Amino acid sequence: MANPPPFSRFEFMIAWRYLRARRAEGGVSVMTWISLIGITLGVMALIATLAVRAGFRAEFVDTVLGANAHSTLYYTPTYVTNELTEETYTVPGRIEDYDALAQKVAALPGVVRAAPVVRGQVMVTMGDRSNVAEVYGVTDGELQAIPRIADPETAQGNIADFDKGIAIGIGIARELGLTLGDKLQVISPNGAKTAFGTTPRISTYDVVYIFSAGRYDIDRTRIYMPMAEAQSYFNREGAADEIEVYVDNPEKIDDWTSPLLNLAGDNAMVWTWKDSSGSFLRALDIEDDVMFVILSVLVLIASMNITSGLIMLVKNKGRDIGILRTMGLSEGSVLRVFFLCGAFTGVIGTVAGVILGVVFALNVDHIMAFVNMISGGGAWDPSVRGIYELPAKLLPWDIARAVGLSLALSFIVTIFPARRAARMNPVEALRYE
Template sequence: MLLSPFEWTIAKRYLLPGKGEAFIALVASISIGVVMLSVAMLVIVMSVMNGFRAELLDKIVGLNGHAIVQAYGGRLDDWENVLEEVRATPGVVDASPLIEQPLLTSFNGRVEAVLVRGNTDQDIAELGSKVVAGDIARLQAGTNTVAIGSRLAQNIGATVGDTITIINPQGRSTPFGTVPRQVGYTIGAIFEVGIYDYDGSFVVMPMADAQTLLLIGDTVGMIEVTVTDPDEVETILAPVQESLAGRAIVSDWKTINASLFEALQVERVAMAFALSFMVLVAAFNILSSLVMLVRAKTRDIAIMRTMGATRKSLLKIFVTTGFTVGAIGTIAGLILGAVVLFFRQPIVEFIGAVTGQDLWDPQVRFLSTLPARANPVEIALIVLLALALSFLATLYPALKASSTDPVQVLRYE
């Protein structure tokens, strides 16, 4: 909708009310502020929710892959053949054997439940980017060296170089019963994945050492699989599931963490729906400010009509005025949202320090920091929603202004 120089001049005049129109300027400023806050809130909340999902998926997949192939009974005897079959499946990026078993560990009289993981050398090397102390390269088969999570290290008071004892209840049989197997392991590295449950329970060791500890010979517990598209993991691994029917089960990340990701999705949709009403409230503010402007400018409108201004020109002037208010608020909201997201962690820490409350307890939130990941498509939809409602809010006042009868207005002037 192109404006003539006359129309644009009047629109700018109404966007910047004079000294005697301070109240109209205040209402317009409030409208811009409400649009800004509503857009910023939508951007922040949706980005944080997306960040939760993406961070959880990245961290969970970083340890467990997109899916696992687990044998009935917990032991995959012919795992080499199954591994080759999985790797040959179209869409599979990588697959590796894995041993995972819940056991107990003790150190200086402290006992903790742990999840012992036996990994290949390649998987152990990939964990190196998450090491906060020690050297992951020290984990070599036969050296009885392990890596443990940072929270577990804090819980038992252990550090790099200390020796922890891992207890396997399935020990050796004696005339007096079964004696639990207790093996000492030196801590070679401490890692931090960023998920509280993992950092508080995982003990990683070479595959051969895990097989020796669990007395399972040359078998593994499962095979972890990484695919090209995590959202299509079910379709990609359908042939594997069919081939291994009766011998093993394929569980993908959606199934393993179904309750967590479904809860995030429901909360994400609910928050988006609820916060969208803030944009609607902002549109009503634009409508009210324009109605007040039209009432205040009734005499000016009548004069412009007598001087030859058309109804279409007046319609364009007031639509442009209201839409510009919405556009300014939308742009300001995007800037505010970007600033808040950039400084989100310091803001959380500041509020926590002021209130004396731990606003981000990793035991409750799973992640150690507040995540955020902006989705360009969602941000574009938020902008379109704000601009569309701003435009619709201008129609009634603009139509009212364009239908003003100059004869009736100027009769008593």
């Protein structure tokens, strides 16, 4: 008579019967439930954590790229010595032919657009309230091309009125109590040059547009001003401070550094979004790896409960093993029966963990709202984390990693007690029965 193939139907039937057996029948239902719950919670925590980390990184990168240039081209200051007085003075790295340079940069392969910008730091006041801010002097068309700034769902006012005033972040508006139509006083220490030195420049502008970039630090410090007005205000007549560059693949922004430097010539410098945020992103990647390792240990601990349960099951089912062996069941069949007992627990726990993890990730906003309600609103501080809410992003690769890890650990820890059951001597098992 031919031996039945591995993992035959009767092996699944016996394993499932043992797995559901009550303690009075020699089963270990309590240990099975402990193993099942442990694996479920471990997989759920792993998937939820990976989803939140992926969502946080995606939201952070989106806010960076959605409100900032992918790369910035500028010139370093030069030092000039007066031959008559032998005094050395600094010439700022201004860009005189900024329109021509922007056109040349925009013509590079892969560059979507390039725009000149005037930048300066100021103090803003409204009544007895004040704050510091950074002013970006841009054209009307350039402001409308910045995704996070021109978003009509989060902004207030009409962006088409930009040439009639200034655009401010919602954080500045809240701190100074500003609304559309209010006048904001802007103070710069580098104002008009007189015979008695440089005097501060104070100007008042109408607030015509209030934006929310999704980043706390941007919303509370950034102001956009029409290009011509910014040139006049910061004494940049006929010049720009830098050229902002946008490319079609921001993740590979470093590929454009050399072409930009070759095009711009001497004293040119390039500062990419990865230079400003790269260290933080690398820290996130390291933290992701560490969190995966820590949560993997939790899944391993939960899987070890399967080993404990199977060892007790093998001990309680010694008589059954002896009878099955005397009936002709091979060692391989016994091994597979008890392997399936542990595998069932691992598979069921993994499936349940995936379902709970996905549900958690999809409802993380409601969960955080509940946590905020309990904690009094301090569970998520945007001033510390930069973004306003806790995002989650389910990636197939993260789910596959969690499932693969859980199943692999469950199957591996099951082999050892299953081998012990397969090697049990049927004579010894039935001697005292």
